[in-house]
Amino acid sequence: MRLELFDYPLPPERIAQTPLDPRDASRLLVVRSDGRREHRRFLDFPDYLRSGDLLVFNDTRVLPARLLGRKETGARVEVLLLQRRAAGCWEGLAYPGRRLAPGAIVHFGEGELTAEVVDRGEEGTRIFQFRAEDGPEAADEILHRLGQVPLPPYIHERLDDPERYQTLYARDEGSAAAPTAGLHFTERVFAALREKGVGLAYVTLHVGIATFRPIKTESIAEHQMHAEWYSVPEATASAIAACSGRVVAVGTTTVRCLESAAVAADAESGPRPAKQVRAGSAQTRLYITPGYRFQVVDSLLTNFHMPRSSLMVLVSAFAGVETIQSAYQEALENGYRFLSFGDAMLLEGSQPLSHQE
Secondary structure: OEHHHHOOOOOHHHEOOOOOOOHHHOEEEEEOOOOOEEEEEHHHHHHHOOOOOEEEEEOEEEOOOEEEEEEOOOOEEEEEEEEEEEOOEEEEEEEOOOOOOOOOEEEEOOOOEEEEEEEEOHHHOEEEEEEOOOOHHHHHHHHHHHOEOOOOOOOOOOOOOHHHHOOOOOOEEEEOOOOHHHHHOOHHHHHHHHHHOOEEEEEEEOOOHHHHOOOOOOEHHHOOOOOEEEEEOHHHHHHHHHOOOOEEEEOHHHHHHHHHHHHHHHHHHOOOOOOOOOOEEEEEOOOOOOOOOOOOOOEEEEEOOOOOOHHHHHHHHHHOHHHHHHHHHHHHHOOOOEOOOOOEEEEOOOOOOOOOO
């Protein structure tokens, strides 16, 4: 399929620059299984769930992964950490990075931290070995002290509270970007979900370059996904196997995690019961495109995504290319806010969710 099928005009003024307060004040576009669309507030989200449904969240926490340094020549360098390889060793991107060859040294802070480029990674990344006088563990501590929350480049406003780019349930640090569908949840939304008997479960997928790098090939089939680390706890695998209702994924990263675990289960045991995933940790390069058969996820809560991105391809695979294009156009016409700090969309899938009329 051609990449242009996943394009749409996104005016810059429609990109949300700041988060709403409270978090659940965002809008919610509901795409029903029969094609109808409803305009609600996120606070109404629990109305679409019922006892027996299972919500699955990505509990990754965003690293203070943006570092400002300088080369030995004095030239400034910005480093975005993507994935921890070992103690003090990270894969990341550098700007400008074209001349940052293996052997180059970058200094951070007042010189208390240095990084040597020890290798080149995939798709322009670099492998950095950080060093501090007190060893690798001290280097990781200094990284956290000097690093900044890496807001997406399309956000130009200052974020006074970095916790607003974290979900309330974020706990496993390792992401270069937030799983933004979870930013809308508040304690009162969780209370309403628990009151309805909706189950809550968690997985971890550390968001890296695969999630936010745009597709550059004319055919989506030629795009290559970068590996990202994920983990499914035993408790979550058990909850999915026991789920009597629908499995509702909160965010595209949760979808990729669950479907990756399902593929791993297939590879091990051949034919299996529906909605069974393997607990454990692994790397995933799963690239979900139209025609993919979803094995675990019944419904998807997500934000509005960047044109021509793998996230746009994923939601189109879930709901249909024409359905997504039509829903995005309706969202634009009705003043929805887009991207990380924007509004939400609930894709019901083939199994209707309950709704209190």
